[in-house]
Amino acid sequence: MEKFEAMLSTPPNKSVPRDKFIVHLIPMPAYKQQLFASSWKFVEEKLLPWLHAHNIPVIDDRYSFPDSSSYSDNYHLGPRENQQLVQKFAAEVDAIVDANEWGYGGHRL
Secondary structure (H helix, E strand, C coil), rough: HHHHHHHCCCCCCCCCCCCCCEEEEECCCHHHHHHEEEEEEHHHHHHHHHHCCCCEEEEECCCCCCHHHHCCCCCCCCEEEEEHHHHHHHHHHHHHHCCCCCCCCCCCC
């Protein structure tokens, strides 16, 4: 964790290729979000600002399915919810590529 926090304190490096990945924050039931509150605080206060400063695309689905009935075993989304998440994710990736945020014509999902 120390190495990761050190990385987050570095200024943006424009020479680092940013067209290799997207950060996807996955859904979690509301009661699990409460259990991991300190982790989400880290995401909000350190990780997201760093990603934005480095122009790294983020798809934030943390709150997409807060109802625990969407989860088949309290951890994994049910089949219908997985399909909805995949469709939403694909559309958002296509929008990032279409907006040329990666600096090239890119490939659509």
